[in-house]
Every structure is written in structure tokens, then in C-alpha cells.
Amino acid sequence: AELAGKGKTLFNDTSLSSNGLSCATCHTDGAGYNDTFENEYPHYVAMGQNDFGMEEVHLDEMVQICMVAPMAAEPLAWDSDELAALTEYMRGEQEKFRNR
Numbered sequence: 001a002e003l004a005g006k007g008k009t010l011f012n013d014t015s016l017s018s019n020g021l022s023c024a025t026c027h028t029d030g031a032g033y034n035d036t037f038e039n040e041y042p043h044y045v046a047m048g049q050n051d052f053g054m055e056e057v058h059l060d061e062m063v064q065i066c067m068v069a070p071m072a073a074e075p076l077a078w079d080s081d082e083l084a085a086l087t088e089y090m091r092g093e094q095e096k097f098r099n100r
């Protein structure tokens with residue numbers, strides 16, 4: 001719960017990007033996802049395939065994909081608290097998306 005709380009703060013933090021966006025700019029209240037977000041990870045995601053040639057992605061990789069592509073930022077360190085927190089928060093968002 002503590003990790004998810006930290007993830008929520010990061011989700012709304014525009015300083016993570018280089019272009020003034022936060023995750024929430026695109027993803028407030030379940031917006032901006034395709035139906036693939038319902039699927040168990042790892043799974044196929046169009047952006048992962050089209051922009052990074054990845055057949056399927058894990059949830060932490062999906063966070064990194066959105067960091068690098070729409071957020072135009074450097075990926076987070078793979079062993080960072082930030083990545084762990086955002087990944088945990090997104091797990092909860094996925095649950096809400098499934099129940100929408």
C-alpha cells in the first residue's frame with residue numbers, strides 16, 4: 001500500500017517527463033488504454049510492438065515504454081523505488097480498468 005501511494009504521487013508528477021506531461025495527463029480515470037490492458041502480463045501491446053519490436057511486455061516494461069515514448073524521458077533505473085512504486089500503482093489501475 002505504501003508503494004502504491006508513492007506510485008500515485010509519481011503518476012501525477014510532470015517532472016518525470018521532459019515534455020511537461022505526467023502519466024495522469026493521458027491516463028486519468030482509466031483513459032488512454034487499449035483493451036490489452038485487461039490481459040495478464042506479459043502480453044502483447046501495440047506500442048511495445050510498433051515502437052520497440054517487443055512481442056510482449058511485462059508491466060514494469062510497460063511503465064518504461066511510456067516513460068521513453070510518450071513522456072520523452074530516460075527510462076527509470078530498473079532497480080529503483082520509483083519503478084517499483086509506479087508498477088505497483090499500475091497493478092491497482094489495471095484492476096480498476098478490468099472492473100470498469
Ligand code: HEC
Nearest residue numbers: 021022023026032034036037045046047062063066067070
Ligand atoms: C501522451 C500520452 C501518454 C502518457 C503521458 C503516458 N502514456 Fe501510458 N499509454 C499511452 C497510450 C497511447 C497507451 C496505449 C498503448 C497501446 O495499447 O499500444 C498507453 C498504455 C499504457 C499502459 C497499458 C498497456 C497495456 O495495454 O497493457 C500502461 C500500464 C501505461 N500506459 C502506463 C503509463 C505510465 C506509468 C505513464 C507515466 C510514466 C504513462 N503511461 C504515460 C499514452 C500515454
